[in-house]
């Protein structure tokens with residue numbers, strides 16, 4: 001038994017991806033060979049070859065970054081039994097739970113309350129939990145849904161705990177299982193039916209409220225005359241566990257921070273900072289778990305798993321946060337839009353885990369409050385806190401908050417009031433839209449402002465200080481959410497990520513500075529470069545995609561000829577075999593692999609390129625980058641799913657589809673030129689050959705859904721305006737290409 005107490009609470013397991021390593025190294029070798037070939041044949045070089053050389057140099061650099069990131073993957077195993085053996089249940093630390101929602105139309109309240117219900121039902125002493133829901137939409141509908149959910153929770157939570165239910169988000173639980181007559185007791189079946197009926201009643205109520213509108217009287221009167229971007233703070237304690245009983249429900253608090261059109265609200269980062277402060281003056285738990293509104297807790301013991309990492313004696317000193325990978329339910333078959341990132345999480349994600357640690361991805365993360373307050377690994381939180389004057393400039397003017405933050409930094413437990421209602425005044429004060437001004441919030445403290453990928457930025461700041469992070473891979477998936485289900489949402493999300501990420505690269509928080517001047521490890525920096533360069537990667541990719549068309553139109557070549565042509569051929573074969581094998585090893589289908597290959601080309605040239613333009617406009621001061629919320633699909637019952645339309649590309653007149661349509665059109669124009677025999681005579685050496693034709697056809701295959709879209713009507717068709725814009729651009733391209741060969 002003594003032995004048990006000295007054993008670590010988690011282990012890190014190193015994975016050997018021998019095959020990937022060999023193939024990746026081989027790919028790198030071929031890339032270097034290609035560059036070498038180009039340098040050797042420099043004396044008779046033409047424009048397309050120079051451009052190809054520049055792009056290929058970039059691809060090689062990127063490949064080095066990828067190999068370094070993938071090289072030594074790892075994951076963790078956590079031992080909850082050891083934790084519970086070491087720490088008595090009554091000694092477990094308090095955990096504040098944050099849920100953010102912003103728009104009841106894009107984020108159906110039924111999803112939000114399912115997330116909340118899964119949290120209220122966590123396997124954790126409930127008097128140690130407090131659930132804070134931030135509503136940036138300031139919607140009476142969300143408040144109403146939460147009120148109703150808290151009533152339902154009084155049945156749901158005891159039911160889950162009594163029968164040790166695994167899946168504690170009711171919409172998932174009831175859609176997946178029915179009582180199993182052979183094993184279940186009559187008592188269970190009776191309870192099950194009753195709770196199911198109650199849940200259905202709750203869903204109906206919320207649906208009705210969504211369709212009608214909530215009368216803003218009584219408790220709702222505070223919502224009269226509010227506008228999502230212009231309203232005072234609304235904080236409501238929906239449920240308080242007054243007696244501090246471990247089998248009661250956890251606290252549940254609704255927070256809608258003050259907003260004024262004249263004050264920047266910093267989107268999710270702003271909302272998270274308000275939640276941090278409000279919880280600071282109310283419960284001040286040393287740990288914070290934060291979730292997006294669609295990410296319910298799938299494993300009721302997940303907080304215990306994550307705490308194994310943060311409470312382990314080594315983890316205690318080094319690890320800032322424990323992050324669970326994002327996983328999605330009801331994913332479409334074969335991932336038609338490549339929006340589940342399964343293989344990427346295993347290979348690239350696993351690789352980062354083996355370095356300084358996984359990136360913070362904005363949700364599914366348990367962090368230490370004191371680190372969110374800006375503590376560095378070498379700093380001692382116990383430092384004298386007599387310097388309250390300085391603290392004010394860091395944490396703002398609320399005395400209550402400064403006191404609670406000071407205590408949190410010291411590592412001592414302290415709650416300003418023993419009653420939530422007594423904290424309401426302070427909570428309102430720290431939720432005002434001016435509170436951040438002249439403080440370190442969003443700069444040194446809390447979630448960092450300035451990027452629409454505030455998650456990666458916030459995690460990077462923490463890694464820069466020298467903290468490590470750890471992935472939490474419990475045997476039973478920790479959290480599950482909803483992945484975007486249509487092309488527009490997928491491409492829009494990618495655009496937001498790409499623009500937010502490149503914003504980080506170009507800012508003073510850049511990982512490059514982090515390595516040079518702070519404590520970011522070099523290879524971790526490379527891993528950050530891999531994601532922060534997404535937007536930039538669109539440029540060489542688009543150039544490379546234009547090359548085959550250019551070469552066919554002008555009857556020139558960019559691929560090596562004669563003996564050299566075997567280099568790109570081998571490269572293509574090796575690269576594709578190795579990525580296919582990676583997919584198959586992860587348990588994914590060949591179709592999934594094909595879909596993802598296609599989507600990588602499409603997102604790079606469309607979303608990432610627009611992300612790049614967004615940031616150019618932002619840097620030039622022309623327009624700001626906004627956080628466009630990803631649409632979350634309302635849960636549907638089995639019969640509503642129409643297999644015909646699932647996974648089909650939908651289009652609208654968004655600029656997101658212009659680059660892709662243009663690239664497709666120039667390939668078609670090139671192939672047409674060739675088939676009509678309109679190519680000009682070869683000017684020197686070789687003309688375009690099989691290689692250029694192959695590349696052009698490859699792109700047409702990648703853009704097959706766009707090709708179909710050219711001929712479809714309605715939402716499956718590319719709108720005429722987009723076709724017109726793209727045709728003009730494509731014709732301009734053809735014209736300019738021809739100009740380059742005029743003498």
Ligand SMILES: O=c1ccn([C@@H]2O[C@H](COP(=O)(O)OP(=O)(O)O[C@H]3O[C@H](CO)[C@@H](O)[C@H](O)[C@H]3O)[C@@H](O)[C@H]2O)c(=O)[nH]1
Nearest residue numbers: 100101102136267268271292293361362363452453629630
């Ligand atoms: O003004 C805002 C905008 C968004 N949100 C919330 O932020 C979360 C994430 O937004 P979502 O539209 O779902 O973005 P995703 O693309 O799904 O989110 C990923 O990427 C974001 C950064 O771009 C991270 O913040 C997320 O945690 C991460 O899951 C949601 O809970 C929103 O309610 C706010 O609270 N206020």
Ligand SMILES: [Mn+2]
Nearest residue numbers: 292294481630
């Ligand atoms: Mn999301």
